[in-house]
Amino acid sequence: MSIPTTELVIFDTTEAFRKDQSIVRPAFDMVSKADGVRMPAYVGLQIENAAKGYVFLNWDSLAQHQAMLAAPSYGRLLELLKPAYGGWSKMYHVIFNSHPIALQQPVTEVLLLTLKNPSHRAEVFDILTKISDSTKKMLVFGPTLEDKNVIILVGGWQSVEAHWNMVANPEPKAALERLYALANKDHLFHTALSRY
Structure with a gap:
């Protein structure tokens, strides 16, 4: 199997997310239906500072992730993520040297x-x-x-x-x-x- 394009999002967390990370489940249920996504998704709080969080999601290609970002349903996805995201976030894409x-x-x-x-x-x-x-x-x-x-x-x-x-x-x-x-x-x- 080919090595996927991995999306990494580092973000400021909300208090609600720090108490219950499962509040992102509806967002990942939605993402799981996107073309080219390779579930599972991975989500976590930073151990050193729980005010930061991480999302890792694997895609067949960057183009497929970009297509999801451009889709009309992306606005709905942002709404589903709002309870977890505390404002600042940064997204990266990387193809690792081996499966992560x-x-x-x-x-x-x-x-x-x-x-x-x-x-x-x-x-x-x-x-x-x-x-x-x-x-x-x-x-x-x-x-x-x-x-x-x-x-x-x-x-x-x-x-x-x-x-x-x-x-x-x-x-x-x-x-x-x-x-x-x-x-x-x-x-x-x-x-x-x-x-x-």
């Missing part, structure tokens, strides 16, 4: 990087590929389709502590120090995702 199985783990790391200089792209991808391969693709990455200098990485972990313990080891620590010399760490947080 990290979304199915107890904790999902969400890392956004921006290349400091596009000439470092090959070295950054080499570092990320080695890390991804060493985790048996539990950590996947790819440039956003909106801006190839912005890279999204998601990693699956048993716990937040497991993530921090792994990156404290000498080899990954050295790789990450080099990575952060070449790319700005714009967002590094964790979430526990629910499937819809």
